[in-house]
Amino acid sequence: MKTVKASIIGFGSIGQGVARVLLMKKEYLNKEGIDIKVVAITDSKGAAIDENGLDLEKCLAIKADKGTVAEKEMTGLDVINQIDHDLVIEATPTDVITGGAGLLNMQAAFENGRDVVTSNKGPLTLKFKELNELAEKKGCAFRYEATVGGAMPIINLTKEVMAGNEIESIKGIFNGTCNYILTRMLEEKSSYSEILTEAVDLGIAETDPTYDVEGIDTAGKVVILANAVFGMNKTINDVDRTGITQITYEALEMSAKNGKTIKLIGEVRKDGSLTVSPRLVPIGHPLSVSGTLNVASVQTDLAGEITVTGKGAGSIETASAILSDIISIYKAD
Numbered sequence: 001m002k003t004v005k006a007s008i009i010g011f012g013s014i015g016q017g018v019a020r021v022l023l024m025k026k027e028y029l030n031k032e033g034i035d036i037k038v039v040a041i042t043d044s045k046g047a048a049i050d051e052n053g054l055d056l057e058k059c060l061a062i063k064a065d066k067g068t069v070a071e072k073e074m075t076g077l078d079v080i081n082q083i084d085h086d087l088v089i090e091a092t093p094t095d096v097i098t099g100g101a102g103l104l105n106m107q108a109a110f111e112n113g114r115d116v117v118t119s120n121k122g123p124l125t126l127k128f129k130e131l132n133e134l135a136e137k138k139g140c141a142f143r144y145e146a147t148v149g150g151a152m153p154i155i156n157l158t159k160e161v162m163a164g165n166e167i168e169s170i171k172g173i174f175n176g177t178c179n180y181i182l183t184r185m186l187e188e189k190s191s192y193s194e195i196l197t198e199a200v201d202l203g204i205a206e207t208d209p210t211y212d213v214e215g216i217d218t219a220g221k222v223v224i225l226a227n228a229v230f231g232m233n234k235t236i237n238d239v240d241r242t243g244i245t246q247i248t249y250e251a252l253e254m255s256a257k258n259g260k261t262i263k264l265i266g267e268v269r270k271d272g273s274l275t276v277s278p279r280l281v282p283i284g285h286p287l288s289v290s291g292t293l294n295v296a297s298v299q300t301d302l303a304g305e306i307t308v309t310g311k312g313a314g315s316i317e318t319a320s321a322i323l324s325d326i327i328s329i330y331k332a333d
């Protein structure tokens with residue numbers, strides 16, 4: 001049995017989802033020869049530390065009761081630099097302007113020889129090449145399936161399962177919040193701002209939800225796909241972007257009468273064009289999925305078009321992608 005000492009940096013919707021999934025899948029992980037021992041959890045107020053392994057159920061209960069797990073005044077960065085462990089599960093808020101705490105956390109993790117699995121898109125939209133080079137130099141694993149499409153497999157699918165195909169374009173819906181809002185606006189005859197509060201309550205919106213509705217989150221995911229799948233070196237500034245803030249109930253209703261729906265579509269093409277914009281999609285088309293679902297159509301030279309769909313956001317759903325990345329790193333050959 002391989003014991004993996006891990007930290008969970010950021011204990012919001014996703015960090016807590018990871019804790020729940022680790023509890024739910026403990027027996028399965030053990031059967032795969034992996035024993036994950038979470039030695040530290042941090043939120044914005046501090047850290048809980050136990051070098052013998054924290055009681056995750058207790059940490060979840062304390063977070064629900066007190067709003068924080070903090071017992072010590074340590075930041076995520078302090079934990080990464082000072083506590084002995086193998087794996088950093090990075091789930092702090094996405095910041096596409098500076099990379100936020102996540103960028104410093106990931107750099108420090110690699111400098112300390114720790115593997116990183118993350119759902120945080122910010123650092124990957126700004127410093128994708130640098131982070132991957134640093135991870136490689138330090139002999140660390142770096143996995144980020146959860147950053148695009150949440151539970152929907154797309155990065156590992158295109159890089160590993162579809163290896164050998166040349167990918168010509170990837171087009172789809174990469175933001176669960178916008179898709180949920182557009183679906184519910186039509187159902188409820190409401191404006192996007194009224195439905196946005198529902199998405200926030202569901203734990204699917206970004207810490208700053210303007211990232212969702214202005215298409216910034218989708219743009220970040222398009223950049224990650226461009227870099228991870230197409231080997232480009234793009235940043236968020238390379239994306240031609242329009243969000244959903246100008247979409248009205250009336251526009252959705254008119255489209256529906258004409259057999260169409262409005263979806264926020266992100267697209268990356270092998271010629272380097274990166275776009276995010278609301279587009280009309282015929283009802284019944286593979287891209288016309290509803291609610292928090294995401295969808296991606298991958299155009300390839302050998303396999304033709306391959307389309308996948310799945311929950312693009314949500315605590316447990318996104319944690320499932322983090323779990324699969326963890327298993328892929330530590331599962332014995």
Ligand SMILES: NC(=O)C1=CN([C@@H]2O[C@H](COP(=O)(O)OP(=O)(O)OC[C@H]3O[C@@H](n4cnc5c(N)ncnc54)[C@H](OP(=O)(O)O)[C@@H]3O)[C@@H](O)[C@H]2O)C=CC1
Binds near residue numbers: 009012014067121
């Ligand atoms: N929600 C979703 O469905 C998905 C989210 N993601 C990404 O996963 C990441 C986490 O998202 P989510 O859990 O929803 O976000 P939340 O806002 O729910 O949680 C963020 C967590 O990070 C903590 N935090 C904030 N700032 C810092 C800091 N400087 N150092 C350490 N911890 C900090 C917060 O502390 P406190 O609890 O004290 O506020 C909180 O625990 C984001 O990058 C997001 O883009 C990716 C896929 C899906």
Ligand SMILES: N[C@@H](CC=O)C(=O)O
Binds near residue numbers: 150175206217314
């Ligand atoms: N806010 C994002 C969360 C996942 O990345 C979304 O709604 O898709």
Ligand code: NA
Binds near residue numbers: 145151153154
């Ligand atoms: Na994914």
